Amino acid sequence: MRSTIGVLLAVLITPLAQAELIDEIADRGELRIAVQADNAPYSFKENERMTGFEIELGQDLAHELDLRAEFVEATAAEVLPGVESGKYDVALTPPTELPANDGPFDVSLPIGEKKLVIPFQKDNPAFESAVNNALQRLKDSGRTAELEQKWFKGVPQTAAGQ
Structure with a gap:
């Protein structure tokens, strides 16, 4: 009996027993997204609204x-540490500021021609x-291509983060 309780306690306090990120976000009902407010055309303020x-x-x-x-405004220096700590669920980050593959993050599949990826906390399958799956649906519907056309049409590659 004692060994069974010990095993149960060990399982409960291991990182594998922690709640999956998707469950925490679903309970909250919102996706906290870190963005930089001065990073046109990715994200910027226009008439005091983020766009x-x-x-x-x-x-x-x-x-x-x-x-x-x-959307939570963050400086470039705050974005990735905020994702790592759980302050933000994801970051929408220009390709020039991507985290290293071996870092404390996992990332989504690349999005569109700009190859944007979305970093989030590691080990949340x-x-x-x-x-x-959501990004694939957006791609299949043509929405990601539509957004790229809208926001990056005529923008030189270097100015758009590459």
Whole structure:
């Protein structure tokens, strides 16, 4: 009996027993998305409202996940540490600021011609699957191409983060 209780306690306090990120987000009902407010055409303020490619993509992604999008303005230095700590669920980050593959993040499949990826906390396979499936639906519907055309048409590759 004592060994059974010990085993149960050990299982409960291991990282594998922690709640999956997708469950925490679903309970909250919103996807917290870190964006930079001064990073046109990705995200920027226009008439005191956030707009840009990342804002529209984030809204579409949250909608595909049956969640509300909650955009949180962050500096470039705050974005990835905020994702790692759980302050933000995801970051929509220009390709020049992507985390290393061996870092503390997992990332989505590349999005569109710009090859944008979405970093999130490592070891959350259900969340990764949900995000990738949602992104695939957006791609299949033509929405990601539509957003790229809208926000990056005529923008030189270097100015658009590559």
